[in-house]
Amino acid sequence: MNAQVSMNDFILQVEHLSMKFGGLIAIGDLSFQAKRGEITALIGPNGAGKTTVFNCITGFYKPSEGMITLSRRDGSNYLLERLPNHEIPARAKVARTFQNIRLFSGMTLLENLLVAQHNKLMKASGYTFLGLFGFSSYRQASAESIDLAKHWLEKANLVDRADDPAGDLPYGAQRRLEIARAMCTGPELLCLDEPAAGLNPKESASLNELLMDIKDNTGTSILLIEHDMSVVMQISDHVVVLEYGRKISDGSPQSVRTDPRVIAAYLGVDDEEVEEVLTEVGDEDVIEQLDTGPDAAHGPGSSASMMAGPVSDTVEHADEGERVMVSRGASKAAQVDAKAKTPRKSSERATGKPAAKSSTAKPRGGRK
C-alpha cells in the first residue's frame, strides 16, 4: 500500500503544532510524521506533552497553532484540528485509548464493542426509525456487528468473558478490551496512550502480540505513547522523542536509543558536565545579548516546569557558575544539543527561535 505517491505514505502529518494553556506552553512547534502501516512511538519523560499531542490529534483539545493532516487510504485528507471532536473517529477514522482506562464499566464486554460500532449501526437502523419497527436490514447489521465484536474479543483473548461487565475485568484485560473497542470503530490510525502501563511482563508480551497482529492483519497504523521501553523498542518502527513539548529526537528505535540528547533527557547529565557544557555555550554572542536584555534566566528557568518558555534561553544566558545552578531544571537535551553545536556557533540562536534552530540543525530531524 506504500506504492502510492509519497504524500500518501504518511497517514499522519503534524506540522508546527503548538498548544498553549494560558502562559503554559505544553507543546511548542512540534512537527513529525507517522507512516502508514507502521507503529510510531511517542516517548519522553513525564510532563513532556505526549498526552497533549494525543488530545490534539483526537480533537479533545483545539491546538493553538499548527496543522494536523490525516490521509486516509482512499486518498482523502482531513485537517484534524478543524474537525469536531466526535467526527474525528467517525470520518477521519482515528481511534484512541486512554491513559486511565475509560470503559463503559456497567455494560458487558460485548456491549462495549457494540457501542463502538455506533455510527455504522445508526445508519443501518435508519437513524432509529427503521430499527424501532424491526426492519430486517437492521437485524442483519446487528448480527454482523456482533460477529465483528466477537472477532475482536477473540483477538484480545476475552471471548470467554463476553457477557460479564467490563468493570469486573482485571486491569490487563481492561487494557486489551479498550484496544479491542477502539478497533471496532474500524480505524485507520489507532492512538494508544500508554497501553502497557500497569501490565506485568507476561501481559505486556501478549499486548505486543496483539499490536503486531493489528499492524500486520488490518493495515491499521498505530501511534503509541509508552514508557515501557521493552514495548517501544520491540514493536515500533519509528520513535519520536519529546521533552518539554519539543521534539528532541526522531528516527528508528536504534538511532533514538543511542542519541545523546535522548539519554540526557531520560537520565540527566552529570553536574560537572552541565557546567562544562554551559561555559562552552557562553560565547561572545550570548554575553552581548545578556548585557542588553533583561535577565530571563532567573525567572521561568528555575520553575522547572513547562512555563519555562523556550528552554534554550536559560541555557544561553548562563555563562557563570551561579547561572548554571539555576538552569539545571531545564532541558537536559538542549544542553547536549548546545554542546554539540558550539563549534559551529550558529548566529540564528540570537533570534530567539529555538525550535526553528533545532529542526534545521538536527541531523536526523524531520522530513525526508
Place this chain on the structure above:
Amino acid sequence: MAVTVSPERDVVATPIQRAFREALYAGAIALGLFVLFIGLRTDQNINNELILVQRWGLLALVVLAVVVGRFLYVAYAVPGLERSRAERAKAPAVAVEPGFVRRNFNKIGATVLILYPVAMVLLFGFQGSLKWVDNFGIQILIYVMLAWGLNIVIGLAGLLDLGYVAFYAVGAYAYALLGTHFGLSFWILLPAAGAMAAFWGVMLGFPVLRLRGDYLAIVTLAFGEIIRLVLINWREVTNGSAGISGIPKVSFFGLMSFNVSDPNYIAKVLGIAQSGAYYKIFLYYLILALCFLTAFVTIRLRRLPVGRAWEALREDEIACRSLGINTTTTKLTAFATGAMFGGFAGSFFAARQGFVSPESFVFLESAIILAIVVLGGMGSLGGIAVAALVMIGGTEILRELGFLKVVFGPDFTPELYRMLLFGVAMVIVMLWKPRGFVGSREPTAFLKERKAVSGSFTKEGHG
C-alpha cells in the same frame, strides 16, 4: 445497637447475660432521653395558666418497651440472624433459581393489569369499581408512564432532570387548549402533544448540553418552574391559575362517545344500562396501552444503537466521544424521547380530569416521579412499576384506613401523614436496597448467556 461490647467480654458472657445487661443500659438511656419528653408535658388549664402534666405511667411503658425490645433483640434476634447467615455461608453456593413469580414477572404483571378492571367490576359492581379503577388503577398507571418516561432521561442517559413535570404540563395544556378551542379529537392531539413536549425537551436540552450533574439539575428545575409560572401568568391563553375546564372527553376512536347526551353514547349504541364506569374503564385501558407503548419503545430503543449510546453516555461521556458518538444529538434525543412520553401522559391526564390548572404541575410532582425512578432502580422498568405501585398506591390507600380512627381517635386523618410515610419509606428502602428495588441491569445483547450486571458496576451518570 448503641452499646458496643468489647470483644473480650463478648466471649465470656452468654447471649442471655449480655442481653440482660444491654437491656438495662438501653432502659437507662431511654429513661434519660424520655423523662422530659414523655414524662412531663406542659399544658394550659382552664384559666389559661401553664401547668405541668405528669405522665409517669406512659414513661414507664415506653422504657419497659425499650428494655424488652432490646433484650429480645440481643438475646434472640441477633443469634438467630447469625445462625441463619452461617448456615447460608456453609451451604454450597448453588445459584438460586429465581422463583416462578420472578421469572415470569412481566407476563404476570401484564395479565394482572389487563384483568384488573374486570375483577373490580365483578367484585364491586360497576358503581363500586369506579374508585378502584380510577383512583388506584389510572392514577398509578399515569405515574408508571411518567416514571418510565423520566427513566429514559435519568436511568438510561444519566441526565438528572428535576423539571420533568414541565413536559407533563406541556402535554396537558396542549390537549386542553387545542381541544377546547379547535375541538380537535384526542386521537389527533395525543401525538401532537407528544411532539410538542418533545420540542420543548429539545429546547431545554440545547442550553443545558454543556452542564453536568448538580448544575444540570438546577437548570432543569428552573425550567420546570418557568413553565409553571408562564401557565399562571399568561392569562389570555391559559386562563391563569383558574385553569381550563370543560376539556372534551376521549371518544372510542370516534365510533362511540362517553357523553350521555350524544346520540352515539356507548350505552345507547350497545344497548346497555347507563354508567359512568364505562368511561373510567376505557380510560384505564387507554393508559395501560400507553404504558405498554412506553415500555415497548424503551425496550426496543435499548437494543438499538441510540439506546446503547444513552447508556454509554451515562457510563463515560469522554469515551463516547472518542468512539465517534455525537454526544449532542444523543443527549437531545434522550431529552426529546423522555419529554414525549411525559407529553402523552399529560394529554391523557387532561382528558381524564376534564380540567387542568398550574397547581397540578408543581415541583413536588417532579420530585415524586424522580423518587419513583430512584426507588424502583434506575433503568429497570419492572422495578419502577413496583415503586409506582407502592408510592402512589400506598398514599391512596391511606384514605381507606378509616378504621385507624378507632385507635387514634376521631381527629386522626391518615392522609395527612402521607409525606411523612413517603419519606420514611424512602429512607428504609434506600438503606435496604441502595440501588432501588431492581439494582441490576439487563444487558442488551449477549453471546452465550444473558447475565444481569450488578448495580455496583453501573454508574449513575454525572450530568
